[in-house]
Amino acid sequence: MSDASLQSNVTTPAGDAGFRDFVALLKPRVMSLVVFTALVGILVAPNPVHPFVAFTSILFIALGGGASGALNMWWDADIDRIMKRTQKRPIPAGKIAEGEALGFGIALSGISVVMLALAANIVAGLLLAFTIFFYVVIYTMWLKRWTPQNIVIGGAAGAFPPMIGWAVATGGVSIESILMFALTFMWTPPHFWALALFMNDDYTKAEVPMLTVTHGRKSTRKHILVYTLLLAPVALATSFTSIGGPIYFAVSLVLNLLFIRGAIKIWRRDEDEAQADKYLAERKFFKLSLYYLFLHFTALLLQSALGVTWGGF
Amino acid sequence: MAPKVEHEMHYRRLGRNVGLGLSLFAFVAIVFWLTLAKVQRGEPVEAFDHTARPSLETQDSGN
Structure with a gap:
């Protein structure tokens, strides 16, 4: 009987995790949102980008996002073991050692930032580096376990990809990219608080100060409504910038009315x-x-x- | 059932090594194609060494 068979029923020995386990560390589902919003950021920008440069940029933005996910799982391994929703993640499931996830996350962060800066420009690379820093240090290490406003400020990390995409094409930041950032930033709190309302037990057990745990569900319901109301003007404001127009305005108006109706119901x-x-x-x-x-x-x-503009009406 | 467990471990290691190999190959291919894409777009590259070139000067620059 080999040493591997002795350990096989407990955990995967360090260094023996499968390729899929490392892919799971990158939070592929979150990555899909990152890829999509970054792609939109590149495509709506006024400057054309070489298709391969655009592809490479999106790939490394996604890998940078994935790297921050791996570092998040490394830091949060203790609470991931407690929460039902996260117990199957590679570290709590015993498939990857914490040190492996840390090394993987750091290496991938470095590679993705450098490669994005080389493929696109320094601004895009710096924005990606800041995004990883914000998600891992500001949100995961600091805010998440300290304040019930964790989701509000931490949501910024998920809001950066379209801004990075815009920077890939333009080499800078402008009102359009700030509004795309603001849309995701303001959307995050009601999105996560709604989840917290029906997943409350998990956060309570893990002692994560979600609003539902610290201020109660009634207050959370009120917060969802307030943030949904604040989100609407931010979303609609993009209609009147160079990337907006009547199509976007019509879609945004309908979605915001539905969202506000849902928030009032809650x-x-x-x-x-x-x-x-x-x-x-x-x-x-x-x-x-x-x-x-x-x-x-x-x-x-x-x-x-x-390309339908307001002038056409 | 020890041999079976060993097979699973080896299978997992093989999968990881093949995955790593493919990732490295993809990385090399990306750097190669990226270089081609950048070199083919000559105009912005010209300015990077801060050397004045007639091809970069505009009509109204006075030169």
Whole structure:
């Protein structure tokens, strides 16, 4: 009997994780959002980008995002073991050692930042480096376990990709890229708080100070409504910049009305009502929030491709 | 069932090594194609050594 067989039922020995386990460390589902929003950032920018440069840039933006996901899993391994939603991640599942995830995350961060700076420009590379720093140090290490506003400020990390995409094409930052950033930034709190409303037990067990844990569900419902109301003008404002137009405005208007309606519904409900239908309204709002962001960025793409401007009306 | 466990471990190692090999190959290919893409776009590259070239000067620059 070999030493491998002795350990096989407990954990994967250090250094023996499979390729898929390392891919799982990169949070592939989050990566898809990063890829899509960064792609939109590049495509709606006024400067054309060589297709291969665009492809390479998106690849390394995605890998940079994945690297920050790996570092997040390394730091959060202790609470990932407690929360049901995260117990199957490679570290708590015993497939990858914490040190391996740390090394992998750091190496991949360095490679992706340097390669993006070389492929596109220094501004894009610096923005990616700042994004990784923000997600890992500011959000994961500092805010997440310290303040119930963790999601609000930490959401900035997920909002950077379209801004990086814009920087790949233009070499700078402008009002358009700031508004694309602001859209995702303002969208994150209601999106995650809706999730927290029906996944509350997980955060309570892990002692993560989610708003639902520290201020209660009633306050969280109010926060969702307030942030949804604040999100609407930010989303609509993009209509009146160089990347906006009537198509984007129409899509954004409908989505914001639906989102506000959903937030009002959540705000009006109490816990008994929510538990009676197993958080149906909250789950629907969470699902809508996924479509909300995806369709906003799709509308920007359509707007850019069709080129219909306000002057045409 | 020891031999089977060893096979699983070897299979996992093989998968990781093949994955790593393919990733390295992809990286080399990316650097190669990226170089080609950048070299083919000659105009912006000319300015990087800060050497004045007639091809970079505009009509109204007075030169």
